[in-house]
Structure formats: C-alpha cells, structure tokens
Amino acid sequence: MISRSNCLNAFRTASRYYSTSIIKPKYTSLPSGLTIATQSDPNAKSSAIGLYFGTGSKYENPYNNGVSSLIGNYFVNLNQNDAAKFGSILSFENSRESTGIISQSINPEQSLSQLASFFNSPDFDSSLVQSQAKLASKNAEIFESNYPKMVLEHLHSVAFQNSSLALPVNGTSDTLSTLQSSDLEKFFKKNYFASNAVVVGAGNIAHETLVELAEKHFSLKEGLPEQPKPASFLGSEVRMRDDTLPKAYIAIAAEGPAIDSPDYYTALVASSVFGSYLYSEPFYHNSGVKLASILTEYHVADSYDHFSLSYKDSGLWGFVTETANIGNIDDLIHFTLKEWNRLSISLTETEVERAKAHLSTKLFNQFNSPKNTASIIGKDIASGGRTATTAQIQHNIDAVSLSKIKNWAQDALYDKDIAISGTGQIEALLEYSRIRADMSMMRW
C-alpha cells in the first residue's frame, strides 16, 4: 500500500534506494553498564552514530517540561560547527521514554569522541542555555500549528492525565522559556547514566571498532535513574475548537498494550487492518479496506492514520484524522468506530492477511537509511532494553491470527473507554457519551 508519508512527500523525487539488510545488531555491554549496538553495512556510503539515554519527557515534571529536549538542542547547537568541519550532521530526537543524538558522518571516530566529550561531563553555559531556550520556545509555538501532531500530543495529555506520560515531548513555549542552566544540570545528574545509555552505530562502521572507540572515549557516570510513577489510562476528552482553521483534526484512542505485552504485535496488526488513508491518492479509492471505501464514497475524511503506540506501562490504540467536510464529522467517527467493532465480531481471514503483509513491509521499510536504523535500535534499547531482529519481527507478525485479534479486541477495545482530542472546526464532533456508545453494538 502507498504509505501516507509517501503520498505527502509526493513532491520529493524518488523513494529511498538504500536496501534493507537483515537487521540483527551485534551487542556488547561494557563493565560500566554502557551498551553498544551495531548494525553494520559496509556498503553504506555514510554511517550514523547515535547516543541514546533511557530518559525523556516522561521523566520530567510540569515545571521542567522540555528539559530533555533542550539538552539535545543545546548539544547540537554547541557542536554543529565543529561537526561540519569533519563531515558530520548532528540531530537530536526526543521521545517520551528515550532521548538521543544522531551524528550522520563520514568520520565516525570524530563523531563518537565529540559525543563523549560533551556527555561525559557537560557544561551548561547559562547565557547559551537562555538563548537556546528562547529558540526552542519559538519552535514549540511553530509546532502548535502542526495540527495532526498536536492533537496526538493532546490525546496523550488527557489519556494519561495525572502522570508524566501526559507531558508534551518537546515541552511547551511556556515551560521552555523559563528553563535555566541549573534545570539542565539537575536533570542531567538524575537521568543520564552509563546503565541507561546505548551507543548505536549503523551503516559503514564495524562493531569491533565502535566498541573500541566507546571504551576509549566514554566515561559516563554509574547509577540508576529514578523511575516515574506508572501511567494509567483514563477515558476523557479535550477539545480546542478553532473555527479559523481550515479543517477539523481529531484523534481517538482506547488503551493499547504496553511495550512488553504479549499483545504488542496483535494490536499493531489490528491497527494495520485499517492502515492509513489519503483521499487525494486514487490508490485508496480501490482499496480493499472497507473503512476506506466508505470514507471515499461520501468523502467524509481527507486522511486518517491508525496507530498502536506502546510505552512501558500503557499504550494508545486508535487513529488520527483530518477532514474539511466538517458537516459530516459524526459519520466519519461513527463509521470508523463501527469498523473497530468488527475487530471483535466479524473480522475476516483476508483482512488479517492483508494487514500482516502491510505491517511487515512498513516495519522493515523503516530501516531504510543508516540514520533511521540507528534511531530505531537506539530508541528501542534505551526505552525497552531490547530491539527486535527482522527474523523476530517476521516471526511475531506470522504468529498473529484472526482469533488472537478477536480475543484482544473483545478484551481491550469492545465497549472500552476512549480518549478524544480535537481541534479546528469541531462543532459537529458529538459529545463524549455519543461517541463512547459507538464502541459497542446494540446487537452482537
């Protein structure tokens, strides 16, 4: 299936040409607790060196929200000029349970020593922190006009309210502008240790070389970060109606499986039963996904994207959609949730097979560059302690069956509470109880 991102990037020239090799990283753990993972590809023209820590916005609080992101920002801005000289591009990537820096490079040794020399004992200059905080705060404001992403952030904030999993990944413009170098120092001391760090290499770098370099350069301090209190899901909603926006943007989700749950892949396959949809691409008008054909016939949605997001204690299973057809939002939501009901009742073998084929291509295709490969491995290991090999992914997807999906859906989806988040022209988004009622059927 044409993926949503492919369609949205239709103006870019060609798809990635980099071939997915079998993902089976080599691991080494140093006595300090530092993990090193490498997915080598000697044929790649560049390499990506990542340093990931098992911390992120979930480890923050409402007062220092955005601090993990700001540390990444600070590192990149402080070091990018030097990096450019030896042929490296720095980027940072923050998420709820991991935070990391990636250095795409033609000179991996220097990339690694640059990462180590900062993270071994960082020095946060107060005036530089202040200017970076200002910049980050401005960027957070710009992010707020990325509505589909923003409704997902708000979905987290209501679904996991009263826990730190609710906090926005990169902070808000309000919190960021108040952060000072002492906040960064304090957060760094509490959360950045050898034991929750992983050095990851992908592309043109050998594992032995990376281990040797990491041993030579890194001296992260030992210790363990304090774990935040577990998050729990709460059915609830948040609405930010704004009739000046061109469309309605809505996300709805029930609680999904946690990252180590046996239902992890079942829920992923279930979300792939519906996959993604883009009205402007004719491909979807012929799709075998029943939901896609309903939406196309009445043009009630411009796009949707189903997801199954998993964290350590909980997850979100649902979809995010946008529509300019603001008079028919009730139909869009009703038909979508009625299709979700079918997962518990009348899902067919063909739909499951299609979903499995779609999911495996999608997951394997994520490893389409050294940077993306390093990012996935780094995030997986830092947040969950392990990453799946291609063989394991295939095996786990193959093991999902129609009955497994039905059992999971009856247990986790049917007549369960949902979290709703919406912005834009959402006057016609029905009240919570009406939407909640669509999670079950009057007849079985």
Add this chain to the structure above:
Amino acid sequence: MFRRSYATLASNLKVTATDSEGPLSHLVVKINAGSRYAPKDGVSHLLSRFNFQNNSKKSALRFVRESELIGATFNSTLTRDSIILSSTFKKSDLPYLVNQFADTLHSTSFKPHEYDEVVLPTALNDNYVANKSSIFQAVESLFQISYKNGLNKPLYYDQVDPVSIDDIQAFSKSAYTQSNIEILGSNINKDDLLKFIQSSAFSELPKGEKLVDTVTFNNNSLYQSKIRSKNSDQVISIGIPVTPNEFPAYQTLSTYLNFNYKSTLSTLYKFHDTGLFTLIAKDTDPASLSKDFKSLLADLKSGIDLSPFANLAKLDLALSAETNPSDSFTISSAGEISTFSLPANFNYVTVGRTSSLPSVDDLVN
C-alpha cells in the same frame, strides 16, 4: 554478500541491480520523460498519473487489491527529468512486480472515463497543493526564466496548454520505449531480474529512441519575475544555471548556505546536461526579509572560502546517493571548491507582496 553489475539486454534496456540480504527489495523504473520532454506542457504529469490505472491485462482495482495482499507499495512520481515508477516489496515477489511495471508501460488502456474521473482531478489537485507553497512557485518561475527550452516548462499540468487523452497516449508511445528506460534494483539478484524482464512485456516494448532536449540557458543578463500572492510567506529567490563541471562548487555552496543561513533554502537541481542552483529566502515580513537578503548577497559577492565545507558537502552527496543512485557525482579535489563569489548575472524571482520586495536592480547596485 554484495554485487553491483550493469548489463544491457539484447534489447536496449539499461538494467542495474545490487544484491544483498534482507526481506525487502526496491525496484525503480526511470523513464526519461519528465516535464522537460513533454511535447505539450503537463503531458508528463498526466502520463505519470495514468500509471497503474486499468491496462489490458489487469484492472486498476485488481492491481490495488493484489498489491495490498502482498504488502507492496507503489509510487509514480515526476521530476523535470523523469517519470519514476518505484516499488518496495518482499524479495520473493519480484516476478510479480516486474510484470506489474511492464504491463503498466506496455498495455495501459487510457480509458476516457479514467482521464475525466481519476487522472485529471488528481493531477489538478497535485498542482493546486504544490502551488499553495510560495517556495514551489518561486522554483517554477526560476526554471521558467532561466531556461529557453524544455526545462522552462511547468512541472505539473496547469490546463494552460490543453491536453487531450490522445496527446497523453501518443506521448506514452514515444516515452515508454526500451531506449528511454532505465531499471534499477536494490536487494535484487541481477540474473533473476534480467530473466523476469526478458519474459515480461518489457521485452515487447518498441526499441524507440531516447527523448532529447537541447538545453539553452539564460545567464547573460539579469532576468526577473514577480509573482503577486496573498500567501503570508514572502519569498525572495535567485537562480543560477550552471554546467555539470561547476556542480562540485555549487553543491558545496549550497551546503554552506543551508548550514549558515538557517532561514534560507539552497538547492542544486542536477540534470545530465545542466544544473540550476537556487537560493530561496522566506519570511512573513517583507522589510526584514529584504534587509537580510541584501546582507546575504553582499556576503556572497565579497567571496567565501568554501574549503572548510568540503567534508560536509561530501556527506551530503553520500546521503543523497542513498535516494538517487544514478544522479550521484563526486567531489574529487578540494581545490575545485576553494573560494566562491556570486557571478554578476543571476535570475531573480519574488513572490508575495511584490511591491514591497526589492527589484533585481536594487540588489545589484
């Protein structure tokens, strides 16, 4: 395990494939029929949107349903150079994929109702969405004023030069020929690929001739275009047509500018016979945009030492080779790219509140 090899079939198809291990393969069919080769403006775009529609062997519906079942993704995209068909799929599905591509090129039905109901609305939507971006408008206009032949044509179909379904079909006959196609495979065994190509409709495509466009560019004077737009983004841009042996210098310049001026976007559009270097600055306030752009141009005129950026430019090239293997070139010596000063002549486009944005003579003096 890794092999890279080239082969020319008994026929005239150029096939390149690299093999390795892994579950997914990529197949790309590059047709030398992008917008610069369109006999009527926009025909290439419409033809690229006709790909994967009904053909005499398979309906579009069956094509979509089958590809969903095997989890393959398909794209048909357009550049000024090429129409590009690409697919990502499970390695074992290669014969199926080769046949899909071959049948699309060989046997598309070009049904009038598909043109009216699917192809035309989708193409017009592509054009509409693209033109909502002031940057896209600026790039289109830079191409238009920088070149005299094919590269001055619009990328997408805009209905200015009306195109009928017969025009599209006629163009497909001259474009979809063996001499005009290049096939690139990644994580694919080349011998298998050649075998499948031979037994597919690829071998039945006429030999044909490679489409040609003789490039002539405008760089002997200052050309200017102003596009009024109510978009809140104000855009100032310059374009410099360059020859392929100037690519290393301009690639490094583009790397330098993107790195040092974060609010600007610099791109080197590379073709086999020419390149267009563009520098685009965007802001919502025309006054501060004009001021910033003037000081940027002053920097460029005074000459810049680019040699510290050679490594970064090399990385940029390595990264772009991952997406565009056939367009790659290399920077051989740092001497090629030591210092740079802006040439006296460049082409100039503004988009937005044009009366508040500088004219080209305001910038040169």
